Structure formats: structure tokens, C-alpha cells
Amino acid sequence: xxxxxxxxxxxxxxxxxxxxxxxxxxxxxxxxxxxxxxxxxxxxxxxxxxxxxxxxxxxxxxxxxxxxxxxxxxxxxxxxxxxxxxxxxxxxxxxxxxxxxxxxxxxxxxxxxxxxxxxxxxxxxxxxxxxxxxxxxxxxxxxxxxxxxxxxxxxxxxxxxxxxxxxxxxxxxxxxxxxxxxxxxxxxxxxxxxxxxxxxxxxxxxxxxxxxxxxxxxxxxxxxxxxxxxxxxxxxxxxxxxxxxxxxxxxxxxxxxxxxxxxxxxxxxxxxxxxxxxxxxxxxxxxxxxxxxxxxxxxxxxxxxxxxxxxxxxxxxxxxxxxxxxxxxxxxxxxxxxxxxxxxxxxxxxxxxxxxxxxxxxxxxxxxxxxxxxxxxxxxxxxxxxxxxxxxxx
Numbered sequence: 001x002x003x004x005x006x007x008x009x010x011x012x013x014x015x016x017x018x019x020x021x022x023x024x025x026x027x028x029x030x031x032x033x034x035x036x037x038x039x040x041x042x043x044x045x046x047x048x049x050x051x052x053x054x055x056x057x058x059x060x061x062x063x064x065x066x067x068x069x070x071x072x073x074x075x076x077x078x079x080x081x082x083x084x085x086x087x088x089x090x091x092x093x094x095x096x097x098x099x100x101x102x103x104x105x106x107x108x109x110x111x112x113x114x115x116x117x118x119x120x121x122x123x124x125x126x127x128x129x130x131x132x133x134x135x136x137x138x139x140x141x142x143x144x145x146x147x148x149x150x151x152x153x154x155x156x157x158x159x160x161x162x163x164x165x166x167x168x169x170x171x172x173x174x175x176x177x178x179x180x181x182x183x184x185x186x187x188x189x190x191x192x193x194x195x196x197x198x199x200x201x202x203x204x205x206x207x208x209x210x211x212x213x214x215x216x217x218x219x220x221x222x223x224x225x226x227x228x229x230x231x232x233x234x235x236x237x238x239x240x241x242x243x244x245x246x247x248x249x250x251x252x253x254x255x256x257x258x259x260x261x262x263x264x265x266x267x268x269x270x271x272x273x274x275x276x277x278x279x280x281x282x283x284x285x286x287x288x289x290x291x292x293x294x295x296x297x298x299x300x301x302x303x304x305x306x307x308x309x310x311x312x313x314x315x316x317x318x319x320x321x322x323x324x325x326x327x328x329x330x331x332x333x334x335x336x337x338x339x340x341x342x343x344x345x346x347x348x349x350x351x352x353x354x355x356x357x358x359x360x361x362x363x364x365x366x367x368x369x370x371x372x373x374x375x376x377x378x379x380x381x382x383x384x385x386x387x388x389x390x391x392x393x394x
Contacts, residue, residue: 006119017019054268058121074196091103101289103243106221114297118295118297118298120294121256121257121291121294122256122257122259122295122298124261153227158226161229162190164223164224164226165190165223165224165225165226165227166183167223168223168224168225169183169205171207172184177224178248182202184198186198186202186205190226190227190230192234192237195227195230195231196330197331198227198233198235199227199231200330200331200332201331209227209281210280212224213279213280213342214279214280215280216279220233228342231341232322232341235322235323235324235339238322238329239324241324242325242375243315244325246315247315250314250315250316250318251312251313251315252286252313253311253312254285254311254338255284255285255286255288255309255311256284256285256291256308257305257306257307257308257309257359258295258307258308259298259300259304259305259307260304260307261304261305262303262304262305263303265305265307268348269351272346272348272350272351273349274347275347275348275367276348276364277344278342278343278344278346279342279343280339281339282311282339282342283337283338283339283340284311284337284338284340285336285337285338286336286337286338290335291308292359296360306359307314307361308359308360308361308362309364309365310347310361310362310363311340311364311365312349312363312364313338314365317366317367318368319368320344320345320367321340321341321345322340322343323338323339323344323366324338324339325337325343326338326339328361342379345366345367345368346366347364347365348364348366349363350363351363360361
């Protein structure tokens with residue numbers, strides 16, 4: 001850790017000549033092993049960091065949102081919450097190791113913004129995987145999950161829902177003038193024709209929504225159903241035109257990076273040839289190299305691993321969740337991104353772990369909401385043989 005290097009005064013020449021991004025390092029305070037350093041010094045610096053952090057975002061305003069994001073994106077998120085260079089400079093003062101990394105403050109800010117974008121493209125959403133005692137049971141569980149999640153977007157676009165959406169977001173930034181100004185524009189402009197633009201152009205709006213999806217915060221999702229419904233309507237309207245434009249090449253692949261826990265990755269590998277539900281909007285890119293650049297900037301913690309998702313889509317398959325190319329709808333016109341509606345079903349086709357590739361690749365296939373039954377694979381048969389005797393005794 002840079003933190004330990006700073007405490008022990010062992011900054012190597014190689015590290016100073018090739019400084020990597022500092023965003024992951026500045027928030028590593030809570031992860032450091034305090035037995036290797038002065039506990040008093042550790043606590044003092046950590047307190048100074050948190051104090052500056054709170055002052056920077058106007059007291060406790062925005063802290064629930066920032067602290068709920070991925071740990072190493074928190075410092076990068078600071079810059080988004082207040083475009084105040086002087087206050088950011090004050091925040092960095094107690095963290096003197098930043099001086100070793102770069103004397104050019106503008107380059108630090110540039111790293112902040114790059115890291116924030118990388119985490120926004122990488123760390124969002126999660127999977128629902130569940131063992132069923134039979135293939136019929138697994139399909140039934142999946143079907144009821146789909147019915148449950150569909151409640152968050154199959155609603156009327158009423159003024160009451162729009163007011164509740166605005167009120168919910170405003171409660172997070174009640175003392176933040178800059179955010180209140182943006183939210184006023186959001187309240188006036190949000191609708192079925194502008195939802196995707198708002199989702200892609202304002203990170204603090206999409207981050208809060210993605211965090212709610214990832215943590216299954218149903219209470220929050222109920223309050224922002226108007227926003228989710230508008231995105232669903234816009235994707236549903238864009239989907240037919242996108243399909244027509246791809247008729248010459250009906251099968252294509254998109255890529256996205258994920259930071260997932262090692263436990264979740266092990267569980268995911270057990271679902272080979274089975275259907276999983278992704279509980280968030282899924283943003284994929286047609287450019288594989290760009291996705292790898294994003295995920296390379298995201299450093300996994302001890303219990304995490306980087307994963308590259310390769311998603312094969314056949315536009316001839318019907319009854320899927322809507323998806324479309326949103327390049328012309330967002331502010332990032334060079335991203336070539338495909339947005340898939342949350343709650344989409346995918347079949348895990350393969351998990352490729354090769355010594356010739358730096359990232360494990362999970363190959364997924366977008367499938368219909370009511371997939372056909374498939375016989376259990378060998379691993380699942382062994383699992384059923386273990387649990388069936390216990391089930392029969394109940």
C-alpha cells in the first residue's frame with residue numbers, strides 16, 4: 001500500500017517515476033494492517049482524512065451515497081460532488097503521500113476523473129443465482145423473481161411518481177447547492193424521451209440507482225420507479241429500430257467488466273449452462289479493448305476479482321428484456337454502448353480461465369424471460385443426490 005510506504009519512508013524510485021492512479025490508494029486507510037505501523041499515527045491520519053472528506057461534501061450531505069459505492073471509487077467521487085479545486089486541495093493536505101505521487105494538482109484531478117469513470121463503467125449491479133431442487137423448481141423461482149422485479153417498471157407515469165422521484169433524490173442533497181440546481185433541471189427534463197440521457201450524463205444519479213439495485217434496496221427502488229419506468233419505455237421504443245439496423249448481422253457480442261467477490265465468482269462457475277438474473281441495468285461496450293482499459297484501472301480488494309463478461313446477443317430471440325445502442329442518446333458519443341434493461345435473463349455458456357489471458361472471461365447469452373427447461377448438469381446432479389435424502393425426511 002502507498003499508505004505503508006509513506007509511513008515507513010520507503011518510496012522507491014520506480015514508483016515515483018511511474019505513479020499509478022492514486023484514487024485507490026487514498027481510500028486504503030481502512031484496509032491497512034495497523035500492526036505494521038504506528039496505531040496512533042494511523043488513527044490520526046484516518047481521522048484527518050474523514051474530517052476533510054465530510055467538509056468537502058458539505059457536512060454529511062452525500063455521504064450515504066458515496067460510502068455505499070465501491071470503496072476505491074469514493075475519493076474519485078469527491079470531485080464530482082463539488083467542483084471546488086481549493087477544497088479538494090485542502091482535503092489532500094493531511095495526506096502527504098499525495099505529494100510524492102505528483103506535484104501537478106491538475107494531473108491528480110485528471111486521475112480522479114478517469115478512475116471515477118472506470119468504476120462507473122465497471123462496478124455496478126450483481127447477479128441472482130439460486131439452487132433449485134429440480135429443473136422445474138429452478139424455472140419457477142426464476143419466473144417469480146421476474147414478476148417481482150417487473151413491479152419496479154410496469155407502472156403508470158403519473159405526476160405523483162415524478163414528484164416522489166424528485167423528493168427522494170433531493171433528500172440526499174438538501175444542503176448541496178450545486179446538486180439542487182442539477183436536480184431542478186432533472187425534475188423539469190426527466191421523461192420517457194430523456195431518461196437514458198440523464199442516466200448516462202449525471203454519475204451521481206446513476207450511481208445511487210445502481211447501488212440500490214446491487215444491494216436490493218427495494219424501499220429506495222419503489223421511490224424511484226418513475227425513473228426506472230421511463231428508462232424502460234425509452235429502451236422499448238429504441239429496441240425495434242436497433243434490431244432492424246442489425247438484421248445483416250443478427251448475432252453480435254458486447255463486453256463489460258465487473259469486480260465481483262471471489263465467493264460470487266465461485267458460485268457463478270457452478271451455474272454453467274444455467275440461467276441467471278442480473279439485478280441491474282447492464283451497460284456493455286462493442287469495443288473489447290476499451291472495456292479492458294476500464295477494468296484495469298479498478299483494483300480489486302482481497303476478496304474480489306476482476307471478471308470480463310462477454311455477452312452474446314441474437315436479435316432473432318424474442319421476449320427478452322429490451323436493449324438498444326444508446327450512443328446517440330448519451331453525452332459519450334464515442335463509447336458504442338449497449339444498454340440492457342435490468343432484470344434480464346442470461347444463460348452462462350462458459351467460464352474461460354486461461355494462462356494466456358489476464359482476466360477470466362464469463363461467456364453469457366441473452367435469453368428469453370421464460371427459458372426452456374434444461375436437464376441438470378453433472379455438478380447439479382451430484383448436488384441433488386446429496387440434498388434429496390434430506391428433503392424426503394422432512
